[in-house]
Amino acid sequence: MSSRNYTGRHYAGRHRVQQRRARLPRALSSGFVLPTTAAAALVVTATGATVAESAPQPFDLTGQQTAMARTQEAAADQAVTEIASRRQDAAMQSAALQGRVEAQVRAARAAQRKADAEAKAKAEAAKRAKKWVRPIHTWNITSGYGWRWGKTHDGIDLGAPTGTPLYAMSKGTVIKAGWEDSFGYKVEILYWDGSISWYGHMSRIDVQSGEEVLPGTQVGLVGNTGHSFGSHLHLEFQRTTASDSPLDPVPWLKDHGLW
Ligand SMILES: [Zn+2]
The missing domain is CATH 2.70.70.10 (Glucose Permease (Domain IIA))
Incomplete structure (x- = not known):
């Protein structure tokens, strides 16, 4: 860009507007076919120059969100949703695992209590079995x-x-x-x-x-x-x-x- 053109940026009013209007259609009508994605990214510089940038642009000249930006934003939303879903799944799996562990602990404790009770009952029965009683109630x-x-x-x-x-x-x-x-x-x-x-x-x-x-x-x-x-x-x-x-x-x- 020459210094004259640069200086020209500061020209006020009509001239600048005319320059922008004159150059954009020419670039698009020169027979040069842009790929769809490149066309979507086509922007006009402040001086009116037309460039195709590799990075997708979120908004077009009218301030509307571009199709690609919408697609990318939807993909990002989807990714966030999937991450949240995976986190929820992981939390649920963790809770389920915790629940199973607690159930196993409860079952083990119950089994221990039962075994203790059985052992106690057995010991008491053995003790009862070893007591001595008279062969006859009357004692004469x-x-x-x-x-x-x-x-x-x-x-x-x-x-x-x-x-x-x-x-x-x-x-x-x-x-x-x-x-x-x-x-x-x-x-x-x-x-x-x-x-x-x-x-x-x-x-x-x-x-x-x-x-x-x-x-x-x-x-x-x-x-x-x-x-x-x-x-x-x-x-x-x-x-x-x-x-x-x-x-x-x-x-x-x-x-x-x-x-
Ligand atoms: Zn006798």
Whole structure:
């Protein structure tokens, strides 16, 4: 641009307007075909020169937003929307993950509580199973342990009416249930601590050999069967299953809190 033209920029009024009007149509009508995008970017300088710029222009001469600018702005809006959407998705996924983790923690705690409760119940049941109860509610000794009528009496006799229920004294296993000579109907129980009890002269047996019992399990009824004179329970304890090592029942009952 010459200094004269530059100076010309400062000419006021008609001349400048005429120059702009004269040059724009000439450039467009010279047979030179502009690509669509270039045409959209075609602008007029302050001196009236026509240039095609590579950067898209947001507004045309009339102040209207260009098609390209609208497209780009729409694309930008779309990108912003997508980013916001992805952020929302990520936040939702994070919240969902957090929720799953919390649910797993809750489930683990619930499982732990359940396991604790079961362990506690089991421990309490085991404790209950190891308590000791009397074989008969009434407690009336009619004959003691030791020498009697010229021979040993290996148990004690507890007088009670026929039909009175008889109970296992603790957790254990029935090792014998049936008739045995002078004992009549007899039940032998091996308890969890190794003790062995014999119930003799029963009128009825309610368990069978091999059956598991708990404290208070009814094993039969008081009777007067076998070598017996009057309805009673013959209660005897043995050290082993060999049946030849009786114990004095009274110390045993005292040791087990039943006397
Ligand atoms: Zn007896």
